[in-house]
Amino acid sequence: MAKTWVDKDTCIACGACYSTCPDVYESDDDGYAFVKLEGGLEGFVEVPEEFLSDAQDAKDGCPTESVRWED
């Protein structure tokens, strides 16, 4: 089981995460990312199995390590 969250304080709105895994990450009106899953704005939420691979790629691809991850 993995959980994810986006730290908006360090996100630079590069767009990589929601391009890589649009089922989990989404852009706000200014291009900053957030986790679109239920509870994603409040803190870490579990990544559904079917999105795990793409979400992990998104985490690995974030240039500022703002896509946070807990295994």
Ligand code: F3S
């Ligand atoms: Fe921001 Fe990183 Fe996504 S900089 S837009 S959280 S890839």
